[in-house]
Amino acid sequence: MQTSAELLQAQRLLELIRKRVSGPLVIMEVCGTHTTAVSRYGLRPLLEPLRLLSGPGCPVCVTSPGDLERMIALAGSDAVVATFGDLLRLPGSGGSLEQAQADGAEVRVVYSPLDAVRLAADKRDRPVVFLGVGFETTAPGLALAVKQAAKEGLDNFYLYSCLKTIVPALNALLAGNSPELDGMLLPGHVSCVIGRQAQDFVASVHGVPAAVAGFTESDILLGLAAVILMIEKEEPGVVNAYPRVVREEGNVLAQSLLSEVFGTADAEWRGLGSIPGSGLTLRPEFARHDAALHFNLPEPQTAQEATEPCRCGDVLRGAILPPECALFAGRCTPLSPFGPCMVSSEGACAAYYRYERKKGAIPA
Amino acid sequence: MEYSGNSREINLTLVPQAGAGDWVLVHAGLALQIIEEATALETLALLEELDADIG
Ligand code: SF4
Numbered sequence: 001m002q003t004s005a006e007l008l009q010a011q012r013l014l015e016l017i018r019k020r021v022s023g024p025l026v027i028m029e030v031c032g033t034h035t036t037a038v039s040r041y042g043l044r045p046l047l048e049p050l051r052l053l054s055g056p057g058c059p060v061c062v063t064s065p066g067d068l069e070r071m072i073a074l075a076g077s078d079a080v081v082a083t084f085g086d087l088l089r090l091p092g093s094g095g096s097l098e099q100a101q102a103d104g105a106e107v108r109v110v111y112s113p114l115d116a117v118r119l120a121a122d123k124r125d126r127p128v129v130f131l132g133v134g135f136e137t138t139a140p141g142l143a144l145a146v147k148q149a150a151k152e153g154l155d156n157f158y159l160y161s162c163l164k165t166i167v168p169a170l171n172a173l174l175a176g177n178s179p180e181l182d183g184m185l186l187p188g189h190v191s192c193v194i195g196r197q198a199q200d201f202v203a204s205v206h207g208v209p210a211a212v213a214g215f216t217e218s219d220i221l222l223g224l225a226a227v228i229l230m231i232e233k234e235e236p237g238v239v240n241a242y243p244r245v246v247r248e249e250g251n252v253l254a255q256s257l258l259s260e261v262f263g264t265a266d267a268e269w270r271g272l273g274s275i276p277g278s279g280l281t282l283r284p285e286f287a288r289h290d291a292a293l294h295f296n297l298p299e300p301q302t303a304q305e306a307t308e309p310c311r312c313g314d315v316l317r318g319a320i321l322p323p324e325c326a327l328f329a330g331r332c333t334p335l336s337p338f339g340p341c342m343v344s345s346e347g348a349c350a351a352y353y354r355y356e357r358k359k360g361a362i363p364a
Numbered sequence: 365m366e367y368s369g370n371s372r373e374i375n376l377t378l379v380p381q382a383g384a385g386d387w388v389l390v391h392a393g394l395a396l397q398i399i400e401e402a403t404a405l406e407t408l409a410l411l412e413e414l415d416a417d418i419g
Contacts, residue, residue, distance in 0.1 A: 084392070112393030114375065140378060141394040192389060192397045245389045245397045253378045254396065 006218050013221035014046060020228050024049045026180065027227055028318050030170065031187035032058030032346025033215055039355035041217045047224070053179065053318035054348035056169050056272055057187050059134045060086045061316055061340040061347050064268035065308075067162045068092040070297040071131050074160060075105040077295060079127040082116035085109045087131060089343050113145035120149060120157035129158040129291045136193040139163045139280055140254040143261035146282065146289050158291035161281055164267050166190050167198060168278035174206040179318050183227035184210040185220070188242045195250025196240040203236035214242035261286060270340065271313030310339030315348050322349040329357055 027050065029035055035054045038044060044052055056062050072094050075081045081097070088098045088109065101107040110116050113130055120128040132142045142159060149157035166187060174181070186199055191212040202210040209230035213223025223241040230236055240246050258280070267279025282290045310332070311325040322328050322341065332338040334350055341349035374388070379395045382388055388395040 112375075114393060137391050137396065140396070141375075141392045144375065144377060144394065189389070189391060189396070244399050244401060247397070251378055251397055253380075257378070 006216065010218040010221055013218060013225050016225050017047065017050070017221065017228055020225075020232060021047070021050045024051060025182045025228070025231065026051045026053060027183040027185060027224065028053045028055045028179075028181050029185040029220075030055035030057040030166070031185070031190070032061065032344065032348070033189070034185055034187070034213065034220065035348045036346055036351040036355075037215050037217075037220060039351040041220070042355065043217070043220065044356065050224075050228075053181075053321070054315055055184075055318055056173065056269060056316045057135070057166065057190075058316070058341070058344050058346040058348070059138065059164065060090060060344035061312060062164065062169075062269045062271065063087075063090070063133055063162050063340065064270050065092060066268060066298075069094055071160060071162075072097060072100055073298055074129050074131070074291065074295060075100040075107055076103075077127075079129045079158070079295070080106045080108060080119065080123060081129050081131060082108045082110045082119055083131040084133070086344050086346075087133060089337065090340050091337060091343070113141045114148060117145050117148050117152070117154065117157055120154045121152065124154075124156060127156050127158060127294075129160055129295075132159050132161045132163050135164055135166050135187075135190050136254075136258070137189045139165075139262065140193065140251075140257055143257045146261055146286050149289055150286060155288060158289055158294060159282060160291035161262075161279070162267075163262070163280035164269065164278050165264070165280065167194070167201075168275050169269065169272060170199070170202060171205075172272060172275045172278075173317070174202065174208060181208055181318070182231055184208055185223050185227065186210050186212045186238070188212060188214045188219070188246060191240075191242065191246045191250065193251050193254045195248055196238060196246055197248050198250065200238050203238050207236050209236040209238075211239040211241040212246050214244065269316075271316035308339070310341075312339040312341040312349070315341050322352040325349070329353055 029052055069092055075097055089096055097107050116130040146159055196212050202208050209227050211223040211226040213219055226239040226241050262280040263283050264277045265279045265281045266274050266276050268274050314320045327338050332342050337343045341347035374390055375394045376382055379398055382398050387399040389397045389399055
């Protein structure tokens with residue numbers, strides 16, 4: 001709930017922004033939680049002619065169709081599959097985890113990855129596979145879980161890692177330079193782990209002003225105001241507008257935990273394709289917990305996305321807004337989703353459907 | 365650890381400096397950082413740094 005002081009601050013920031021923005025500026029909110037918050041606070045119409053585009057920062061949404069297929073294959077094996085709830089309804093070419101569950105697969109939703117380790121301790125005669133989907137915010141918890149399983153000698157605990165890192169993705173997005181961006185709002189919780197300074201390249205290499213922002217209305221407006229002032233002064237930088245939890249160097253303990261347990265590999269992103277060095281895979285010391293090495297999984301299918309009517313890939317690149325997809329709110333709704341962006345609580349299509357459809361800003 | 369009025373077990377491995385009464389940012393049961401509650405004034409100071417004529 002917002003206090004009246006916060007509301008007052010949000011109002012002041014909104015006025016500042018509206019006073020400064022006269023022409024069309026395009027700012028990408030990289031993080032899916034920002035997309036959802038911006039829609040929930042109803043900020044988009046208030047900020048016009050400033051345009052806010054969604055980015056690739058929704059971990060469930062950027063999971064590649066091939067990875068989803070392999071996760072469903074894991075659920076169809078003799079393993080117990082443990083996952084966060086967001087993945088369940090994700091539609092793939094071979095159905096969803098929820099359908100696999102209805103067909104008899106044992107799929108358990110857990111609150112923390114350590115719950116999956118406990119499950120493995122209780123079920124020593126069954127393999128337990130945790131489906132690891134997430135960015136740097138989620139990866140430390142999985143690193144701890146793997147270390148715990150190794151310590152307890154739980155050979156039946158496996159991680160299927162679809163973990164991704166945001167810095168190579170931002171680099172790829174900005175180097176591709178489509179769409180043309182005037183500024184960026186950087187993810188607050190990822191930054192809490194990697195730190196502000198790790199993202200300096202957004203301004204120093206690509207010349208795009210950016211701010212690390214939090215998730216309340218004033219947090220988001222503060223981040224936007226900082227970006228707009230940098231655009232105006234033509235002095236691109238990367239500002240920390242979320243100092244409550246983001247430090248210059250991030251959480252160093254979490255970073256060393258990540259490099260102790262994971263190495264990097266190329267990873268396939270829905271919408272962005274393969275990005276060098278953007279995936280986290282288990283180091284050889286933890287190979288016996290690596291599901292990718294122990295299960296017979298289907299080979300990645302390429303070029304699958306191009307034939308899909310769902311345009312999540314374009315949404316995740318900031319190429320279109322959800323209502324520009326022909327299926328949005330017609331054939332594709334949260335009850336019968338066509339793509340991950342309509343399923344995930346951080347998905348842009350779900351956010352637009354929930355908060356922006358009825359307000360007349362967008363034709364349904 | 366209390367979370368929105370409910371008690372829950374939180375892993376503090378990555379923020380060993382956290383003490384009783386500290387607020388922490390938690391993701392999937394794991395504390396990632398101590399929250400230092402900035403006042404509205406501090407936050408506005410950031411903008412003033414960028415822009416002299418705000419307010
Ligand atoms: S509206 Fe549905 S089909 Fe269209 S891009 Fe979003 S998730 Fe995909």
